[in-house]
Amino acid sequence: MTAGDEVAAAARALVGVRFRAQGRDPALGLDCVGVAVAALRAAGVSVAVRGDYSLRSARWVVDDEPGGVVRCAGDAPGDVLLLRIDATQLHVAVRTDGGIVHADAGLRRVVERPGALGWPIVAAWRVAGNER
Numbered sequence: 476m477t478a479g480d481e482v483a484a485a486a487r488a489l490v491g492v493r494f495r496a497q498g499r500d501p502a503l504g505l506d507c508v509g510v511a512v513a514a515l516r517a518a519g520v521s522v523a524v525r526g527d528y529s530l531r532s533a534r535w536v537v538d539d540e541p542g543g544v545v546r547c548a549g550d551a552p553g554d555v556l557l558l559r560i561d562a563t564q565l566h567v568a569v570r571t572d573g574g575i576v577h578a579d580a581g582l583r584r585v586v587e588r589p590g591a592l593g594w595p596i597v598a599a600w601r602v603a604g605n606e607r
Contacts, residue, residue: 483571499513515543552571559595
């Protein structure tokens, strides 16, 4: 199993966790950034992210790269995607082999969304050493 497969599997294991704005602990709830952080950490990747973002900006790290990941195209399972939902809102998700896992504020939980993204990728990161 590749590091990307481990991140994707860890993200899938979070499906059903309740939504919580600024949430970083699966036992208490996660937001979109929290899903990515929890999946990366479960796969053994140490990441630190900014806490000063709002749901309107979903600030993952546009200018900074968290340790343990590198920029990529976002086309492999386990890649962390920064997506543009609309002109003023960004969203973070983890790519799986069949879609994405993300925290859905409307559904109030972490879900897996199958199929094509439907949103453009602004930036993407992959576990360092897992480049292809």
